[in-house]
Amino acid sequence: MKDNGSSRDRQQVLNVLTYAWRRLDDAIDSEDLGSQAGLSLTHFHRVFLQVTGETPQAQLRRLRLERAALALCHGDASVADVSVAAGYDSREGFTRAFAEHFGQSPTALCDRGRKYVARVAVQRGVRRAAMPVAFGTFSAPRVAFWRHYGPCRYVGRVLIELGR
16 A cells, blocks of 8 residues: 555555455455445545555456466466456456566466576575475464565565564
8 A cells, every 4th residue: 555645545445455355256346345435436436546556446457467376376277267267258358468467478477487486496405395385275364464566675665664
């Protein structure tokens, strides 16, 4: 989130984001999100854009694409299956949106990511995961987050802010 908007505005947007993140698989429209915030559609759009820097639909599209990238790069699902889960009617439409967002096709991004991880593992002499990895269904943990927009080199500043 950006530092724009009042504390009340930021809290309303955070509530809407929490609602939306829990329902990424559902068809969510702006009217639904606006009613969750208790604001008129016009005012909700203005507040949401001011606080996040994105429109509600752009944020939903980005979140679904980012989740799709994780599913493709770290799972066994096909591009066709992931595209349907991300809410796209066709693999072509999904691939076009994915390439527009990430700058490369789903396959190219995942291949590049896997090669990078393998190269770093070899450089560091890692033969297996440093921590045990488990897949399954787990109870939902409570987490804190602070979204960072911008270059990765500034993430340290975000971590300092989060630790305050």
